[in-house]
Amino acid sequence: MLPPDAEVLLDAPDDLMGPALVEAAGGDPAPVAELLAATRRGGSWEQRDRYVRRVAAFARARPEWLDVWRARDPRDPDGLLVDAQRAVDRAWASPTRAELLREVSPLITAAARADHGDPVPWRLALDHARGARAGHTYFEELWEAAIRRAPHHHGCHVAALRYLATSWHGSHHECFDFADLAAQDAPEDSLTQTLPLRAAFGYLTDRCGPEVPRARLDAAADRAAALSARLPEGRPAPAEPRNLLTYVLVRLERWRDALEQLRLTGPYATSFPWDRDADDPLGRFLEVRQSVRVAVASGCPERGSGAPAAASGRPGSERGGRLRFGDH
Structure with missing residues (x-):
């Protein structure tokens, strides 16, 4: 309900x-x-x-x-x-x-x-460096300073992932490698467990770069869902990761899993990620929520792990570790 x-x-x-x-x-x-x-x-x-x-x-x-x-x-x-x-x-x-x-x-x-x-100031410094188009050496120095203070801090990892995605547009496999390693190293109750989900979101909303296997997208969603199941239901704090997970599950056409996340989210919508597709994020959230309800009620077919991607190269398309810059 x-x-x-x-x-x-x-x-x-x-x-x-x-x-x-x-x-x-x-x-x-x-x-x-x-x-x-x-x-x-x-x-x-x-x-x-x-x-x-x-x-x-x-x-x-x-x-x-x-x-x-x-x-x-x-x-x-x-x-x-x-x-x-x-x-x-x-x-x-x-x-x-x-x-x-x-x-x-x-x-x-x-x-x-x-x-x-x-x-947190170092997370802010990482965001600042991305916007200021700082070089890789300087960014890596900031990154090292950030993880010395909190090795698994989610915000710093998101900032680093965004820098990677911006610096090497379309390098989704590299972004997934970084995100997967960070999540594997993080405690099971850390928000950094959702970093691969961020990488999946980046891939699903970007029309550039090589195809990522469907199984890797499902694994990112499954990891985030496992964390979501351990968090309190119907509270504001976990709302953003659950809204993001819902977005990704809908793009993957996993309707029942998306409905479960909507149930856990309760009355809390967040601007991100719905502002990616619409000027009215609340309206977009409500629209998607209704679409998920209808899909589940009508028995709409779901894609599973290993299902082929949509013709666009992005499923359901509709509208940690240490940074190793030398690997790119």
Whole structure:
């Protein structure tokens, strides 16, 4: 049983972040600051990374409270990190991205120096390097610094995978090799288990490069599904990996598996990956959800492992390790 369309929320904050953002909207940065400080003290890096991106997005639309925070305590590691994320996000949205990204480098450096054990500034530095078109040697130096702090940090691995995909467009086999190795090395409850799913998404949404065997795409989805089964049902935190897994399962025409992920997701839609296909990600999510329901109810044939790819070379097409740059 899936929740009604009217109850589905897009990019909903969790029970801790929601009230903190309400206070920030009223001009008080203290609850957000306390929440981020707790993630840093507790070494909750995945949660911290998710919170930083969420808070920075909120600050782009409502900046006054962050400006107050930064003025009160310019050296606060959490305020520095949110400010750096906001600056990078703003630069990414600009036509002069590379130039603007170079200008925000000091902010990222300050955030990294404010807490030497925090990997999240290094994830941000990896994203920044991709946008600034940094060379491979410099990127690998950043990567080594990131994994020294948190060897299995999901955000840093996603940033590295994106850099590989951007630098060698169409090199999907290399991206899968990197993602598979990282997932094999990661603990079974780590979000890095979903890195091959990211590689599958990159392949399925790219019309460039050699064909990837169907079995490899299914294995990536199966690995992510195994992690999803261990995560709490109907909660905001696992919503993004489950939305991504649903997207990939639909492209693979695995309707029943996609319906199961929609059940586990509950009322939580996320902009990514649905904004890849539509300007209205919530509308797209609801549209796909209904299509999955209909496919399952009508007994629509499913593709299994080893099934041939669609004629386009991409199934269902409709619209860790260490980086080894020398291998490419």
